[in-house]
Amino acid sequence: MKKKKIPQRMCVGCQEMKSKKEFIRVVKPQEGDITIDPTGKKPGRGAYICPEIDCFKKAYKSKRLDKALKTAVPHQVYQSLEDRLSD
Structure with missing residues (x-):
C-alpha cells in the first residue's frame, strides 16, 4: 500500500514547515474580504x-x-487572529 502524502505548509511567523492541519489559514478570495478560514478549504490565496x-x-x-x-x-x-490565539 502507498503511504498517503501529508501536505506541508510554512508558517508566515516562524517560517517552520509543518502539517497543513496544524495551522490557522487566512484566505484572500478573488472577490471579497480577507478572512480566517477555519476549514482550510475556501478558494483563494x-x-x-x-x-x-x-x-x-x-x-x-x-x-x-x-x-x-x-x-x-x-x-x-x-x-x-489575536483574539483567537489569546484564548
Whole structure:
C-alpha cells in the first residue's frame, strides 16, 4: 500500500514547515474580504500561521501576512487572529 502524502505548509511567523492541519489559514478570495478560514478549504490565496501568539507577533511586526497575501490586511483581521490565539 502507498503511504498517503501529508501536505506541508510554512508558517508566515516562524517560517517552520509543518502539517497543513496544524495551522490557522487566512484566505484572500478573488472577490471579497480577507478572512480566517477555519476549514482550510475556501478558494483563494492562503497564508498559514501557527496557533501560537509568538508566531502571530512576528508576522504582525514584519507584515508577513500582507506579503504572503500580496495585499494590505485590514486591522480587524489581525485583531480577530489575536483574539483567537489569546484564548
